[in-house]
Amino acid sequence: MAHTISKISKMAFLMTLRKARRSFSSSTRVLSSQPAVGFVGLGNMGNHMARNLLKKGYPVVAYDISQESLAALKKDGASVAGTPAEVAKGVTKLVSMLPASAEVQEVYAGKDGIFSTVQKGTLLLDSSTIDPSVSQDMAAKAEALGAVFMDAPVSGGVNAARDGVLTFMVGGPEGSFAEAKELLDNLGKNIVHCGAVGTGQGAKICNNMLLAISMIGTSEAMNLGIRLGLDPKLLASVLNTSSGRCWSSEIYNPVPGVVQGVPSGNDYKGGFGTALMMKDLGLAQNAASSVKANTPLGAAALQIYRTMVNHGFGGKDFSSAYLFLQEQDKSK
Amino acid sequence: MAHTISKISKMAFLMTLRKARRSFSSSTRVLSSQPAVGFVGLGNMGNHMARNLLKKGYPVVAYDISQESLAALKKDGASVAGTPAEVAKGVTKLVSMLPASAEVQEVYAGKDGIFSTVQKGTLLLDSSTIDPSVSQDMAAKAEALGAVFMDAPVSGGVNAARDGVLTFMVGGPEGSFAEAKELLDNLGKNIVHCGAVGTGQGAKICNNMLLAISMIGTSEAMNLGIRLGLDPKLLASVLNTSSGRCWSSEIYNPVPGVVQGVPSGNDYKGGFGTALMMKDLGLAQNAASSVKANTPLGAAALQIYRTMVNHGFGGKDFSSAYLFLQEQDKSK
Amino acid sequence: MAHTISKISKMAFLMTLRKARRSFSSSTRVLSSQPAVGFVGLGNMGNHMARNLLKKGYPVVAYDISQESLAALKKDGASVAGTPAEVAKGVTKLVSMLPASAEVQEVYAGKDGIFSTVQKGTLLLDSSTIDPSVSQDMAAKAEALGAVFMDAPVSGGVNAARDGVLTFMVGGPEGSFAEAKELLDNLGKNIVHCGAVGTGQGAKICNNMLLAISMIGTSEAMNLGIRLGLDPKLLASVLNTSSGRCWSSEIYNPVPGVVQGVPSGNDYKGGFGTALMMKDLGLAQNAASSVKANTPLGAAALQIYRTMVNHGFGGKDFSSAYLFLQEQDKSK
Amino acid sequence: MAHTISKISKMAFLMTLRKARRSFSSSTRVLSSQPAVGFVGLGNMGNHMARNLLKKGYPVVAYDISQESLAALKKDGASVAGTPAEVAKGVTKLVSMLPASAEVQEVYAGKDGIFSTVQKGTLLLDSSTIDPSVSQDMAAKAEALGAVFMDAPVSGGVNAARDGVLTFMVGGPEGSFAEAKELLDNLGKNIVHCGAVGTGQGAKICNNMLLAISMIGTSEAMNLGIRLGLDPKLLASVLNTSSGRCWSSEIYNPVPGVVQGVPSGNDYKGGFGTALMMKDLGLAQNAASSVKANTPLGAAALQIYRTMVNHGFGGKDFSSAYLFLQEQDKSK
Incomplete structure (x- = not known):
């Protein structure tokens, strides 16, 4: 779930946003019967999502800080815009997929941001995983402008984005959910309305916190x-037919060779990176602080993933918790 | 999984064992075609297991420190013995179900213990959940006497014991497993050979450590x-269709009203007690120390369950972790 | 270290700030040879600090949301202002002592805040304990207006504030430190320049995180x-003459009766509240996240103090960690 | 505090003990007016302690599994014995300094152990750091033989052992403490009677648990x-004049260059090894389990030191917790 724009420094990203003055691509022609959809953020996830919209016949007006990503999408039929504001000018539906809270704040509320041009009645769907309080802040600003902002973070990873089978956890007004679902059905197979704005983020954060805890526990x-002498596959089968069973033990076992086709069998490459899990666990701790929720294992899980990042595991799949924990003293 | 004998102080238990000199019940008559089976430990679990053997036609020779438990089983057809040694004298197959390592050591290796009279070729199956190193020690002593000791701890609880659908995790020599399975098939539906002696305990301990971590995480x-505004049932459904899914979220959700028929819906009564989970987590930490395995979340889980026991949650089901964690400051 | 204004809801505080339009007290006459000093925040700490400035001959221009606190200080010789902006108008030196980051942002950068009227060359000393990044943000805004903002959080508690023996940890430009020290010398006995702006907060946060860890550890x-049979005083004396010695074991022992004159001997009343320690540990975790510093025990300490707050210990001194941990199961 | 005999495998040690049949050195001549003292365990600590007894004029009868250690001490004037039993035969005062519980059990209660020959009225002082329950068990066995066993673990390290300035924490009968103190005064400067047998261990374990927590916290x-921009020396001075002050921050700061003459300044060589701290933290957890004492930070500290041992820090001083925690991701 890394994003192209996360590869470029945030500073550069923000400078570019501020300086960008390229005019809206004049070649844009919308022939489709579907309404045009804006898309901001063409990273690992977003570029697949935008392409799926194109495949389903939606004209897409896109923006990303990376000119390569934009150019590639243009080849596939999208229109390109020079700023988020230009995207917002031309559409009444918009999806964003950005790395973190700061980028969402800049893309929506910054200079040349979406809020500077957004039309009344526009539906804004943010699929980034960010602090729920930022989602609530963006929603309040959108409402003041007559638009609707919903948080719609996803689970499922890059392959699910490509195959259009993501799960979307949507927070926002009941009355706008049908319209949101109609659009998101093109990108995922499971669109869940979680409640008021911010609850989509809440559901995502809670899931990933439990996922991290289960993965470290597994x-x-x-x-x-x-180490007590059990065969890994046999132990996994005992856990999976008993009360210790969890997604991490059953579907995504972190011990190489127990389950086929998962990152543990491929040197922990691919999958969901340890650094991204660290980020989500940080969001969970912020949210827990804001409501004074006790999360002793969630807090410990953040520390463990941070230790792993600091010891060079940031780019490995988060199931490399096993790799870190199984280390043994070689001096003996 | 509490045991009748655990209700009496360990000191009294050991004194009784030492002083017991009642002779083997002279009324014992074995008419069945099945071989006699010894049974030591008629607690909440053991009394159901022994009754299931009787139902399947096995003559049972039983011992327990509680005269009531013994008398009740005698009514149902069992023979009763005055000491573990007397049990061992009359059988070549024996099952034990005891509260902890100390009782296992006393019942097998203590005065008037099983090892003082055990016959060559006897199969000893210990279903207690104890320290794997004690199982290994008992197995070595048994081997020296020409008998075979296997650890065979269970998962499934009192109802599964009553209904004969326990899972047995068996550790011991491959060559004796068929004989063990033939007997245990009368008590459970899933009999797994885990490896050398002690690995049954290892599998049980690992499962329960992961269970505790998952339950607290859930x-x-x-x-x-x-607290972030999500509806409990909706949140559970998100977790259960996503990567946070685990037995604790799906089958045994700790929030009242989310799943029917589990202790969280009945004031956390019944089920698997917090004090017993604390005991198993202590065994896991001992085992982890012995092999220098890192278990940061397992160690934290033990501390949380110990805090709960110290704050009066010992008798509640272990899903009361939610009850403890959701507490809020009432002063505000 | 509670503040009067923290007793009133933040909402009320902000509303009052916005509505306040009372004019600067016309009776203000500055006869002293010392320059006038502004003071914002007359809580448990601030009211002592402002009084100490009056005692040392400084004319004080004060603001607080609480009219009682303002009236009381006026009796003691202070001038009172209707908004922070009015305070700033009349002084070139100003001290603030506020509950948290949000109040600092409002008092300095909000409507009718200090930055709306601050004169060039004014020295702003903020003694609140807040997020270092907020201090840095305030300093940047001050610099743009030609003023100097330094963070100057304290250690020492209410008695030290009253007696003028606080320790100040000061962050900000080297060139302004002498002027800051000259003023703060009237309020404390130990004025330390920690480095660039924000490092005062950093030092405070690090100290309190280590304090919390040591207190729980003790x-x-x-x-x-x-529980192992040692006499509390004897055990404390062993620790205090050995390598376990720390401020918490030696000066502020959490076990009643070991040290005289500390909160543990007075039912954990007075001292530094558990809820305030929880707040500081939250700041430490935010700071640690921002620089990816591993703080496994700091994170665990936050969870323990949050559990205590959720279980009704928020108003007790933070040494009540002992009271919470020593709880025993009464059912046995 | 490593021991020579810990360098040889425990198995070899026990085999040697069993096979040893060398006769008591016939050259032993006791000319001193002081009574002979037995000494078992001539490791890094024990060899200094035995030498100090010799210097003070006590005839010493020594045993160690290492022939080199024995030969070296013989050169310095000690008599040597072939087994612990031979040592016990010739003395009425005896000191032992052994690596762990298993060695203490073997040396006292094993074949050719002290209890096989101990004379009535003998005072046995065990300075090993072991499980308090093992000390209690040894004391009960000694009492049955008319001897007195006291636990007397030390703090202070190798240099303090050499210089005779150790602290001894002594557990055992009040009536025997004067005699114990008279002897231990030759080896240390601070001899504390902690209470009944086992409380010496308890005090040692509690001190080292708090030490580990403080060190990691520091x-x-x-x-x-x-990382927040503070100078290490300045930060240490703030902590050390404030409430975060502890032995680890003040005397033994883990950051290189802050304090002179400690292991952090010498690549974490020397001092008290991480593997030994891990051992003591394991004893603390065992003791805490036995009395159901909550030790959330103690449990976390054990996991951190175990992680360090598993990642190759076992031989470094325990202040290398800083080295482990300050690691940063090099990929960025």
Whole structure:
């Protein structure tokens, strides 16, 4: 779930946004019967999502800080815009997929941002995973302008984005959900209305916190059992037919060779990076602080993933928790 | 999974074992075509297991420190013995179900213990959940006497014991597993050979450590989500169709009203007690220390369950982790 | 270190700030040879600090949301202002002592805030304990207006504020430190220049995180030792003459009766509240996230103090960690 | 505090003990007016302690599994014995200094152990750091033989052992403490009677648990502060004049260059090894489990030191917690 624009420094991104003055591509022709959809953020996830909209016949007006990403999407039929504001000018539906809270604030509320041109009645769907309070702030600003902002973070990863089978957790007004779902049905197979704005982020954050805890727990249990003499596959089968069963033990087991086709069997390449899990766990801790929710294991999980990032595991799949925990003293 | 004998102080138990000199019940008559089976430990779990053996036609020779438990089983057809040694004298197959390592050591290796009379070729199946190193020690002593000791801890709880659908995790020599399975098939539906002696305990301990971590993690995630404004059932459904899914979120959700028929809906009564989970997590930490396995979340889970026991949650089901974590400051 | 204004809801505070239009007290006459000093925030700490400035001959121009606090200080010789902006108009030196980041942002950068009237060359000393990044943001805004903002959080508590023996940890330009120290010398006995703006907060946060960890650690060690049969005073004396020695074990022991004159001997009343420690630990975690610093025990300490607050310990001194940890199951 | 005999495998040690049949050195001549003292365990600590007894005029009868250590001590005037039993035969005072519980059990209660020959009225002082329950068990066995066993673990390290300035924490009968103190005064400067047998261990364990927590806490606070822009020496001076002050921040600061003459300034060589701290933290967790004492930070500290050992820090001083925690992602 890395994003192209996260590869470029945030500073550069913001400078570009401020300086961008290229005019809206004059070649844009919207022949489709579907309404045009704006798309901001063509990273690893967003570029697949925008392409799926094109495939389903939606004219797409796109913006990204990366000219290559924009050019590639233009080849596939999209119109390109020079700023988020230019995107917003031409559409009444818009999807954004950005790395973090700061980019969402800049793209929506910054100079040349969406809010500077957004039309009344526009539906803004933000699929970024960010702080729920930022989503609520953006929604309030949108409402003041007569638009509707909904948070719609996803689960499922790059392959699910490509195959259009993402899960969307949507927060926002009940009355706008049908319109949101109609659009998101083109990008995912499971569109859930979670409640008021911010609850989509809440659901995503809670899921990923539990996922991190389960993954570390699975890694600890597998490592302990193996050191006690158990065969990894047999131990996994015991867990998976018993009360220890979880997605991490069953579908995405972190011990190489137990499950086929997952990152643990490919040197922990691909999948969902440890640095991204660290980010989501940080969001969960912020949210927990804001409502004084006790999260002893969630807090410990953040520290463990941060230790892993600091020790060079940031680019590996988050199931590399097992790799980190199973390390043994070589001096003996 | 509490045991009758655990209700009596361990000191009294050991004194009784030492002083017991009642002779083997002279009324014992074995008419069945099945071989006699010894049974030591008629607690909440053991009394159901022994009754299931009787129902399947096995003559049972039983011992427990509680005279009531013994008398009740005698009414149902069992023979009763005055000491573990007397049990062992009359059988070549024996099952034990005891509260902890100390009782296992006393019942097998203590005065008037099983090892003082065990016959060559006897199969000893210990279903207690104890330290794997104690299982290994008992197995070595049994081997020296020409008998075979296997650890065979269970998962499934009192109802599964009553209904004969327990899972047995068996550790011991491959060559004896068929004989063990033949007997245990009368008590459970899933009999797994885990490897050498001690690995049954290892599998049980690993499962319960992961279970505790998942349960606390589910409690944290549900509590955080609810405080962020999510409906509990909707949040559970998001988790259960996503990567946070685990047995604790799906089958045994700790938030009242989310799943029917589990302890969270009945004031956390019944089920698997917090004090017993604390015990199993202590065994996991001992085992982890012995092999220097890192278990940061397992260690934290033990501390959380110990805090709960110290704050009066010992008798509640272990899903009461949610009850403990969701507490809010009433002064505001 | 609670503040009067924290007793009133933040909402009310902000509303008052916006509505306040009372004119600057016309009776203000500055006869002293000392320059006038502005003071914003007359809570438990601030009211002592402002009084100490009056005692040392400084004319004080004060503002607080609480009219009682303002009236009381006026009796003692201060001038009172209707808004922070009015305070700033009349002074070139100003001290603020506020509950949290949001109040600092409002008092300085909000409507009728200090920045709306601040004169060039004014020295602004903020003694609140807040997020270092907010201090840095305020300093940048001040610099743009030709003023100097320094963070100057304190350690020492209410008694030290009253007695003028606080420690100030000051962050800001080297060239302004002498002027800051000259003023703060009237309020404290130890004025430390920590480095660039924000480092005062950094030093404070680091100290309090280590303090919380040491206090919980001392509570754990004392509780364990007492349960193992050691006399509390004897155990404390062993720790205090050995490598376990810390401020919490030696000066502020959390076990009642070990040290005289501390909150543990007075039912944990007075001192530094658990809710305030929770707040500082939250700041530490935010700061740690911002620089990706590993703080496994700091994160655990936050969770423990949050659990305590959620269980009704928020108003007790933070040494009540011992009270929470020593709880025992009464059912046995 | 490593021991020579810990360098040889425990198995070899026990085999040697069992096979040893060398006769008591016939050349032993006791000319001193002081009574002979037995000494078992001539490791890094024990060899200095035994030498100090010799210097003070006590005839010493020594045993160690290492022939070199024995030969070296013989050169310095000690008599040597072939087994612990031979040592016990010739003395009425005996000191032992062994690596762990298993060695203490073997040396006292094993074949050719002290209890096989101990004379009535003998005072046995065990300075090993072991499980308090093992100390209690040894004391009960000694009492049955008419001897007195006291636990007397030390703090202070190798240099303090050499210089005779150790602290001894002594557990055992009040009536025997004077005799114990008279002997231990030759080896240390601070001899504390902690209470009944086992409380010496309890005090030692509690001190070292608090020490580990403080050291990790200091490492976290220093690392966080440094990343926030604070100078290490300045930050340490703030902590050390404030409430975060502890032995680890003041005397033994883990950041290189802050304090002179400590392991952090010498690549974390020397001092008290991480693997030994891990061992003591394991004893603390065992003791805490036995009395159901909550030790959330103690448990976390054990996991952190175990992680460090598993990642190759076992031989470094325990202040290398800073080295482990300050690691940063090099990929960025």
